[in-house]
Amino acid sequence: MNPILIIAARTWKNAFQNRATLALTLILGLALCLATYIGWQNFSAQNAQRLKYKEIVREQWLAKPDKHPHRMAHYGYLAFRNKHELSFFDFGIESFAGVSIFLEAHKQNTVNFSEAGFSNGMLRFGEMSVAMVLQLLVPLLIFFMGYSSISAERETGTLKILLCQGISWRQLMAGKTLGIIALSFSLFIPVILLTIVLWAALSNWQVSADATLRLLLLILGYAMYFVICSGIAVLVSAFHQTSKAALTTLLVLWVFFMIVMPRITQAVGASVYPAPSKIEFGAAIESDLQKQGDSHNPDDPHYAKFKADILKKYKVDDVKKLPFNYGGTVMAEGERISAEIYNRHQKELIGTFGKQNSFAVAASYFNPFLAIKNLSMALTAADFKTYTDFQDQAEAYRYELAQHMNQLQIDHISNEKPGEKDKPLSISRSNWASQPDFNYQFKTIGWVIDQQLMTILSLLCWFILVITGIAVSSKWVKTL
Amino acid sequence: MGKNLIDYIMNNSTYQLEFKIFFRNKAVWSGILILLISGFAGLYFGKTFIEKQEAVIGKANALQQEKTQHNIDLHSEDLGLLLFYNKFSIANMPSPWAAFANGQRDINPYLMSVSILGLEGQMYDTDLNNPTTLLLGNMDLAFVIIFLFPLVIIAFSYNIVSAEQESGIWGLVKSQSGLPLSIILRKFSIRLITVFATLLILMAAAVVYLQLAVDRHFMMVLMVVSFYLLFWFALSFWVVSRNKSSSFNAVSLIACWVVLNIIGPAVLNVWLTKKYPIPEAMETVIHQREGNHEKWDKEKHVTMDKFFEHYPQFKKYPFPSELTFSWYWYYAMQQMGDDEAAESAGHMMKKLEERQGFSSISALLFPGIQTQLGLNELAGSDLQSHLNFLKALKAYHEKLRLSFYPVIFTNGTAKDIDWKKIKAEHHVNAVESGKVVLNLFVVAIFSLLLAMAGFYNFRKKLHTF
Numbered sequence: 001m002n003p004i005l006i007i008a009a010r011t012w013k014n015a016f017q018n019r020a021t022l023a024l025t026l027i028l029g030l031a032l033c034l035a036t037y038i039g040w041q042n043f044s045a046q047n048a049q050r051l052k053y054k055e056i057v058r059e060q061w062l063a064k065p066d067k068h069p070h071r072m073a074h075y076g077y078l079a080f081r082n083k084h085e086l087s088f089f090d091f092g093i094e095s096f097a098g099v100s101i102f103l104e105a106h107k108q109n110t111v112n113f114s115e116a117g118f119s120n121g122m123l124r125f126g127e128m129s130v131a132m133v134l135q136l137l138v139p140l141l142i143f144f145m146g147y148s149s150i151s152a153e154r155e156t157g158t159l160k161i162l163l164c165q166g167i168s169w170r171q172l173m174a175g176k177t178l179g180i181i182a183l184s185f186s187l188f189i190p191v192i193l194l195t196i197v198l199w200a201a202l203s204n205w206q207v208s209a210d211a212t213l214r215l216l217l218l219i220l221g222y223a224m225y226f227v228i229c230s231g232i233a234v235l236v237s238a239f240h241q242t243s244k245a246a247l248t249t250l251l252v253l254w255v256f257f258m259i260v261m262p263r264i265t266q267a268v269g270a271s272v273y274p275a276p277s278k279i280e281f282g283a284a285i286e287s288d289l290q291k292q293g294d295s296h297n298p299d300d301p302h303y304a305k306f307k308a309d310i311l312k313k314y315k316v317d318d319v320k321k322l323p324f325n326y327g328g329t330v331m332a333e334g335e336r337i338s339a340e341i342y343n344r345h346q347k348e349l350i351g352t353f354g355k356q357n358s359f360a361v362a363a364s365y366f367n368p369f370l371a372i373k374n375l376s377m378a379l380t381a382a383d384f385k386t387y388t389d390f391q392d393q394a395e396a397y398r399y400e401l402a403q404h405m406n407q408l409q410i411d412h413i414s415n416e417k418p419g420e421k422d423k424p425l426s427i428s429r430s431n432w433a434s435q436p437d438f439n440y441q442f443k444t445i446g447w448v449i450d451q452q453l454m455t456i457l458s459l460l461c462w463f464i465l466v467i468t469g470i471a472v473s474s475k476w477v478k479t480l
Numbered sequence: 481m482g483k484n485l486i487d488y489i490m491n492n493s494t495y496q497l498e499f500k501i502f503f504r505n506k507a508v509w510s511g512i513l514i515l516l517i518s519g520f521a522g523l524y525f526g527k528t529f530i531e532k533q534e535a536v537i538g539k540a541n542a543l544q545q546e547k548t549q550h551n552i553d554l555h556s557e558d559l560g561l562l563l564f565y566n567k568f569s570i571a572n573m574p575s576p577w578a579a580f581a582n583g584q585r586d587i588n589p590y591l592m593s594v595s596i597l598g599l600e601g602q603m604y605d606t607d608l609n610n611p612t613t614l615l616l617g618n619m620d621l622a623f624v625i626i627f628l629f630p631l632v633i634i635a636f637s638y639n640i641v642s643a644e645q646e647s648g649i650w651g652l653v654k655s656q657s658g659l660p661l662s663i664i665l666r667k668f669s670i671r672l673i674t675v676f677a678t679l680l681i682l683m684a685a686a687v688v689y690l691q692l693a694v695d696r697h698f699m700m701v702l703m704v705v706s707f708y709l710l711f712w713f714a715l716s717f718w719v720v721s722r723n724k725s726s727s728f729n730a731v732s733l734i735a736c737w738v739v740l741n742i743i744g745p746a747v748l749n750v751w752l753t754k755k756y757p758i759p760e761a762m763e764t765v766i767h768q769r770e771g772n773h774e775k776w777d778k779e780k781h782v783t784m785d786k787f788f789e790h791y792p793q794f795k796k797y798p799f800p801s802e803l804t805f806s807w808y809w810y811y812a813m814q815q816m817g818d819d820e821a822a823e824s825a826g827h828m829m830k831k832l833e834e835r836q837g838f839s840s841i842s843a844l845l846f847p848g849i850q851t852q853l854g855l856n857e858l859a860g861s862d863l864q865s866h867l868n869f870l871k872a873l874k875a876y877h878e879k880l881r882l883s884f885y886p887v888i889f890t891n892g893t894a895k896d897i898d899w900k901k902i903k904a905e906h907h908v909n910a911v912e913s914g915k916v917v918l919n920l921f922v923v924a925i926f927s928l929l930l931a932m933a934g935f936y937n938f939r940k941k942l943h944t945f
Contacts, residue, residue: 020731031743038750045757053762060770065777075773078765095753096587096614098606100762102769110606113761115753116587116614117606118832120863121856122752122839122849124617125745132746140738144731244726248507248635251734255631260518263623266616267525277536278608279543279569279593286547296565297554353610360612384612421802 003167004175011179012186015145024141025187028133032191035130039088040202050080050099058437066426068413070331073405076104079394079438081111084381085203085211089195089218090131092382095123101391103398103438105405106335108342111391130195131376134188134222135369136258139229142184143250146233148243149176150477155242169474173234177470180230188226192219213445218379224463225372231466238477257369262360265370269359275352281345288341295334306333320415328409335402343395350388357384364458371459378452381442385451390440397438404435495666502670511632512678518624519682523579523689526620530579533590537571540591541904544569548899556894560807563884567593569904570876572869575860575911577701579690581622581852583861587614592873596884598817599877600768600825603870604761621686622855625705626848627741629675630712634733636671637716639726640664646726661938664720672713679709697911701858704916707923708851714930721937741848748842748849756835760828764821771820775813787812790819797889808889829867836863840915847926850919857916860909872907 015021057078064072079101087094098111116123126132150172153159162172196215200207233250240246276284293302310329311317319326364371377383412427449456502508548566555562572590589607617623641664644650653663683702687694715736719729775783780801788795800806843849856862880902887896 020728024735034747038754041754042750045754049757049759049762053759053766056766060766067777071773071776075769078762078769080762093611093615096609097611100765102601102765110608112604112606112765113758114587114606114611116584117604118758118761118835118863119584119587119749119752120836120839121584121853122745122843123749124852125749125849126742127749128743128746129750136742137738140734148727244639244730247727247730251730255628259627262616263619264521266613267619270610270613271525271528274532275608275610277532277591278589279536279540279591281608282593283543283547349608353612356610357612360616384610387611418804420804422804424804 003171004178007167007172007175008178008182011149011176012182015179015183021141021145021183024144025183028137028141029187029191031128031137032130032133032187033194035128035133036088036191036195036198039091039129040198042091043083043085043088044202047083050082053078053100054080054082054437061435062432064429064432066429068424068426069405069408069431070105070328072432073105073402076102077397077401077438078102079397079440081387081390082440084386084442085199085207086214086218086380087382088199089129089215090376090380090382091127091129092131092377092380093384093387094382095119095127097387101394103394103401105331105402106338108346108395108398111394130191131373131380135225135372135376138184138187138226139258139369140254141187142180142226142229143233143247143254145183146176146180146230147237147247147250149180149234150238151240151243151246169477170471173238173470173473176237177227177231177234180233181227184226184230185223188222192222210442210445214379214381214448217445217449218376221372221375221379221459224459225368228368228459228462228466231470235466235469235473238473257367261363261367262370262373265359265363266356269356272359273352273355275349275356281349285338285341285345288345289338292341293334293337295330295337302337303330303333306330322415325410325413325415328406328413332403332406332410335399335406339395339399346391346395350391353384353388361454361458364455365461368459368462371455371462374455375452375459378448378455379445381448386443389443393440394438401435495670498666499670502667502674508636508674511635512674515624515628515632515678516681518628519621519678520685522619522621522624523682523686525618526582526622527579527690529582529586529618529620530574533574533585537573537591537906540569540571540593544593544904548902552894552899559884559893559897560810560888562894563596563888565595567595568876568880568902569593570869570873571904571906572866572872573906573908575909576690576692577697577859578861580620580686580692580701581855581859581861582618582620583622583856583859584863584866585861586618588863588866588869590869592869594873594877596811596814596877596881598768598772598814598821599874600764600818600821601772603873604765621682622852622859624682625679625708625855626852629679629709630737630741630848633671633675633709633712633716634730634737636675637668637713637720638729638733640667640671640720641723642720642726642729661935664938668713668717675709675713676706679705697858700916701855703920704851704854704858707920707927708847711847711923711927711930714927714934718930718934718937721934721941723937723941740846744846745849748839748846752835752838756831756838758828758831760824760831763824764828767824768817768821772813772817775816780809783809783812783816786819787815790815791885794885794889797886799889811885811888832863832867844919844922847923850923854916854919858911860911865909865911868909869907876905876907 061075061077064075081097081099081101083094095115097114099113101111102109150159153162163169199215232253236249236253237243237246240249290297293306294300295303297303307319307330310322310326311319314322316322360370361374364374374383378385408427408431412431413425418425544567551562551566555565570592572588574585574590578585586609589605591607592603592605594602639646641650644653653660683705686692687698692698716733719733719736724732780799784799784801797808799808803809839849840853843853853862857864884897886892
């Protein structure tokens with residue numbers, strides 16, 4: 001039998017003879033099952049709530065009586081950000097991002113009511129999810145199991161004996177690592193299987209190909225992450241004279257990588273690329289609007305020219321003689337200009353946020369935890385990019401709604417303004433159904449991979465680095 | 481007793497020797513250095529964060545005046561339209577301590593700009609935030625104290641007895657000293673003094689750098705923090721007293737830290753979300769929107785009857801019911817949005833209170849959460865201070881409405897308003913410290929129980945080592 005496998009099997013068996021390890025593994029296994037259940041409960045309760053209000057919003061929209069289309073544009077629409085079916089696995093930024101957005105003519109609103117806004121600060125300590133257990137706690141378990149893998153052999157003197165018996169350093173390292181990996185997988189594999197079955201069962205066995213692919217990649221990513229953690233544990237153990245020192249180093253690494261470094265990188269990112277405050281953002285948009293044309297300003301040169309051009313085109317001397325509603329045309333132009341300016345600024349803002357986040361992406365080349373964290377959030381559609389995609393889709397819908405109402409006004413509302421005591425102009429309520437419901441479409445896995453190339457690459461780098469480290473470490477480690 | 485202790489320390493050469501041995505360890509210096517460096521970084525990032533908010537608040541008034549002037553220029557004859565566009569700002573002023581514990585100030589908006597239209601449709605608007613930054617959280621001094629200090633305490637004390645046992649000198653130490661417990665206490669006190677000295681350096685730096693007053697408030701913060709650190713010492717003392725190996729102690733202490741500061745709160749959070757969902761938030765939005773907009777399709781008197789019921793004082797201004805549109809009607813309809821959302825908004829606030837109650841009670845079991853909530857409360861950066869800010873916003877909005885309504889209802893113009901008087905306002909939070917005292921009491925009880933259990937263990941076992 002291959003000596004690597006013998007060592008691996010021995011490591012595996014030894015670890016489970018230790019009752020503390022067994023207890024910890026069982027506790028983590030239970031925690032994972034609990035997290036899966038809680039995650040699913042959370043997902044289905046929140047989504048059901050959002051779906052319920054989404055239906056109410058649609059019903060109310062369709063039930064509106066005959067009225068002026070511009071009233072409907074101001075009545076607007078409420079859009080809810082639905083959760084991805086895999087978000088039960090990783091909560092990501094879910095709790096820190098808003099849930100509902102009011103979409104109306106001329107005005108871009110914020111996405112409101114995040115869970116964090118309802119929290120008094122406890123949320124800052126984290127949320128129990130499968131991802132949290134796998135990212136934070138399983139590595140801790142791996143470190144607990146692996147810290148003494150080589151150093152204990154050295155302390156007891158068995159290391160010399162092993163090497164004398166013809167086992168090479170490389171075989172020893174590989175065997176120990178494999179044993180630790182097997183240990184972590186003996187926890188990971190049943191839990192993942194359970195998660196998949198539970199997920200499929202709770203989705204009534206109706207799972208999409210895209211979600212399945214996402215989940216498979218997720219499993220692959222976590223498997224690599226555990227290999228990396230196991231490798232680090234064995235390497236650290238090999239380079240320390242005593243198990244105690246190895247344990248201290250591993251614990252320091254754990255705290256630094258998982259607790260301290262993510263905060264620091266993000267804080268640095270946010271201070272290197274400061275984002276504008278809301279009032280500055282609003283003021284910049286307004287100033288651009290005034291430069292390019294303000295439809296609310298009666299003396300605005302852009303709209304004076306706009307009017308002159310239209311009159312010339314239709315060869316009339318008064319807007320009242322136009323064959324369509326002039327007010328609607330002006331509003332459509334105003335909406336076009338203001339949306340364009342807003343989108344430009346919004347894109348810039350998202351770009352700034354993206355630059356802030358790029359620090360954490362770059363840091364994942366130094367910190368495998370950040371790599372798996374970013375990848376996991378992206379694959380479960382609970383990340384920043386999916387959130388901004390929601391904002392984009394909501395804004396696109398808002399624009400279409402406003403322009404659709406403007407078009408209805410242009411086509412169906414008389415150019416003759418009613419007197420101030422006359423009945424207001426209106427169109428039939430049958431028109432409202434022509435405005436489709438808002439449905440957020442999640443991006444496909446291809447887009448996610450495209451967006452996360454740097455993160456995926458960093459995880460691969462870590463994987464290769466650790467494997468190489470195991471293979472070549474014998475050159476530097478001392479036997480005694 | 482304090483004086484006696486100091487005399488004892490100064491005159492006791494064993495003590496000095498013990499200090500020397502302790503500081504000869506490189507790990508001790510790195511532990512202190514880590515705390516100091518991350519503490520200073522926390523102070524820097526915490527202050528930068530609050531300074532940015534202060535800078536924005538500083539600009540708010542000028543910006544409001546400028547925009548108002550622009551609106552007056554455009555709509556001087558149509559006050560109703562002018563006020564449809566014009567916004568008025570109110571800021572939630574950070575207390576000097578907010579830089580120490582940023583709390584929820586990144587999540588909740590600190591500057592609200594609202595028009596006199598329906599408030600319920602505006603008061604829940606958020607700031608422009610990077611959700612990833614919110615997720616990872618701020619790096620302030622409170623973070624360093626709550627997460628990193630306990631780890632250093634653990635690192636300093638997990639092997640107090642076991643290291644000497646494992647290296648074989650424990651027997652020698654014991655034989656040369658009559659009271660093994662006093663040796664252990666001496667070792668602990670040295671670590672305690674070192675950690676508290678580090679804390680005091682950071683607190684002193686905070687006083688200077690954040691320009692904090694050394695007053696009752698400072699003492700409260702210091703007490704909260706000190707009790708928290710004492711709890712970790714008591715926990716370490718108890719674990720050490722169980723007389724297990726160094727590695728076992730390290731693993732169990734780290735496990736305690738993970739349970740108390742990560743797993744426990746994480747489970748509580750999901751439990752809280754599940755136990756107190758807030759569908760009232762979405763209900764409020766829907767009622768506000770419906771309450772306002774459906775009035776366009778109803779007889780005017782439906783709106784006006786309710787409006788005059790709410791504000792009988794405005795009955796004296798004649799309502800132009802013959803006009804298809806009037807700002808009088810428009811603003812009354814806006815009011816209906818608020819009035820009809822009031823019930824669900826009230827429910828939402830009640831839910832938030834229930835949530836706060838739940839988390840303060842459950843936090844009693846978790847000193848880390850308790851300390852965080854206590855510090856946020858003392859720094860005026862918790863949820864309660866945001867809710868107080870929302871109340872202030874409501875009062876501000878009402879004051880504006882009441883001053884503008886009569887002018888709008890009598891078809892006044894921009895000239896009839898003294899615009900100079902209307903300024904962006906600052907809301908200053910009154911800091912309460914009611915809960916903090918209870919928290920201190922509970923942490924003290926925990927620490928005392930652990931310390932007593934530790935003493936008991938030591939007394940029972942020391943002779944059998």
